[in-house]
Amino acid sequence: MNFWQRMKDSLTRWMYGRYGADQLSRVILYASLFLLFVSFFTGLLLPFYLSIAGYGWMIFRMFSRNLQQRAHENEIYLQKTNKWRTSLHQARVRFKNRKQYKYFRCPSCKAWLRLPRGKGVVTVTCSRCHTSFTQKS
Numbered sequence: 471m472n473f474w475q476r477m478k479d480s481l482t483r484w485m486y487g488r489y490g491a492d493q494l495s496r497v498i499l500y501a502s503l504f505l506l507f508v509s510f511f512t513g514l515l516l517p518f519y520l521s522i523a524g525y526g527w528m529i530f531r532m533f534s535r536n537l538q539q540r541a542h543e544n545e546i547y548l549q550k551t552n553k554w555r556t557s558l559h560q561a562r563v564r565f566k567n568r569k570q571y572k573y574f575r576c577p578s579c580k581a582w583l584r585l586p587r588g589k590g591v592v593t594v595t596c597s598r599c600h601t602s603f604t605q606k607s
Contacts, residue, residue, distance in 0.1 A: 487535055487537075488532070488533050488534065488535055489531060489532060489533070489534045489535070489536075489537050489540040489541075490532055491532055492531075492540070492541075492544045493544060493547065493548060494531070494543060494544045494547040495528050495531050495532055497547070498524050498527055498528040498531075499524075499525075499528055501524055502520075502521040502522075502524030502525050502528065503521070504521075505517040505518070505520050505521035505524065506518065506521040509521065531543070560582070564582070564584075567584075569587070570586065570587060571584040571585060571586060571587060572584065572585050572586075572587050572605075572606075572607050574605060576596040576598065576599060576601060576603075577601070577603060578596065578599050578601040579596060579598050579599040579601070581596060581597075581598040581599070583596060583597075583605075585605060585607035586607060587607055588607065589607040590606070590607065591604055591605070591606050591607075592604065592605055592606075592607055
């Protein structure tokens with residue numbers, strides 16, 4: 471067994487029973503990195519101290535043995551950010567498929583709808599509010 475495999479095995483044994491990384495830990499890491507860059511470019515000390523505190527909090531969460539409490543914290547984070555994360559994911563999908571589909575909003579309920587491109591002027595019925603209108607695809 472080589473050196474790296476032994477290191478991996480020993481780290482795996484040491485992390486057994488600890489919480490590890492999750493979505494909230496990643497957000498804390500990204501926010502801490504952002505604050506570190508802000509402090510680097512502005513020369514302010516407060517963002518630097520906040521980034522160090524963020525790193526400490528992230529490491530504390532990752533190495534914690536209180537699995538239920540850390541999972542509960544992550545669940546609260548996911549619940550609070552669900553609407554924002556869903557809209558961001560849908561925007562990515564709309565951008566990815568922008569050449570195949572035309573995306574537009576219903577004039578009545580503002581729901582997102584899509585039509586295949588190149589079909590001309592089409593009468594569309596919204597699936598949410600059942601309003602009919604014409605739309606160029």
